[in-house]
Amino acid sequence: xxxxxxxxxxxxxKTGQSMTLQCAQDMNHEYxxxxxxxxxxxxxxxxxxxxxxxTDQGEVPNGYNVSRSTTEDFPLRLLSAAPSQTSVYFCAxxxxxxxxxQHFGDGTRLSIL
Amino acid sequence: xKEVEQDPGPFNVPEGATVAFNCTYSNSASQSFFWYRxxxxxxxxxLMSVYSSGNEDGRFTAQLNRASQYISLLIxxxxxxxxxxxxxxxxxxxxxxxxxxxxxTTLTVKP
Numbered sequence: 001x002x003x004x005x006x007x008x009x010x011x012x013x014k015t016g017q018s019m020t021l022q023c024a025q026d027m028n029h030e031y032x033x034x035x036x037x038x039x040x041x042x043x044x045x046x047x048x049x050x051x052x053x054x055t056d057q058g059e060v061p062n063g064y065n066v067s068r069s070t071t072e073d074f075p076l077r078l079l080s081a082a083p084s085q086t087s088v089y090f091c092a093x094x095x096x097x098x099x100x101x102q103h104f105g106d107g108t109r110l111s112i113l
Numbered sequence: 114x115k116e117v118e119q120d121p122g123p124f125n126v127p128e129g130a131t132v133a134f135n136c137t138y139s140n141s142a143s144q145s146f147f148w149y150r151x152x153x154x155x156x157x158x159x160l161m162s163v164y165s166s167g168n169e170d171g172r173f174t175a176q177l178n179r180a181s182q183y184i185s186l187l188i189x190x191x192x193x194x195x196x197x198x199x200x201x202x203x204x205x206x207x208x209x210x211x212x213x214x215x216x217x218t219t220l221t222v223k224p
Contacts, residue, residue: 033212037154042216088154099145102212104156
């Protein structure tokens with residue numbers, strides 16, 4: 001009963017490094033999304049996808065890339081890490097259609113030094 | 114103006130109190146509505162969906178007013194364990210399927 005799986009759970013990077021946050025779901029959900037949450041703030045949408053091969057920008061896309069080559073996986077790439085990207089990152093998925101709630105992964109806690 | 118707006122609170126109430134949270138959304142084409150609960154920067158978890166006719170789950174009641182573009186959550190007989198941040202979520206609207214979260218309302222229930 002995996003649901004949405006995010007790896008790693010914790011990561012520390014140096015400024016300028018790149019890395020990929022992994023997200024996988026086993027529920028055959030078409031819609032997947034990435035959010036970041038800074039201390040004391042709400043969730044902000046980074047990128048989302050409505051199906052394999054289709055991605056779109058959210059509210060705060062700069063500094064991040066995504067791809068969706070399969071239904072199951074939706075990795076988030078940080079191109080050149082900056083301290084402003086220190087945050088908790090959540091991946092979520094749901095079926096498309098009316099009335100479908102999102103299911104979240106446990107989150108990745110990322111610190112950029 | 115944000116697409117989904119909530120009163121951030123915080124709401125500090127004694128055990129047993131009734132508390133109500135409000136949420137407004139800007140896009141009249143929005144199709145689905147939910148309340149989520151988030152504990153201490155853990156992942157948000159679905160509390161309940163919100164239906165036009167209103168719906169209840171134990172001590173929790175959700176209402177939707179499409180004409181006013183307004184969603185509410187009522188918690189009766191508050192428990193210490195209800196302390197959390199409550200997020201209003203709206204699907205659909207400007208981009209088909211996109212989910213938009215409010216910034217959340219923080220509730221602390223005290224003994």
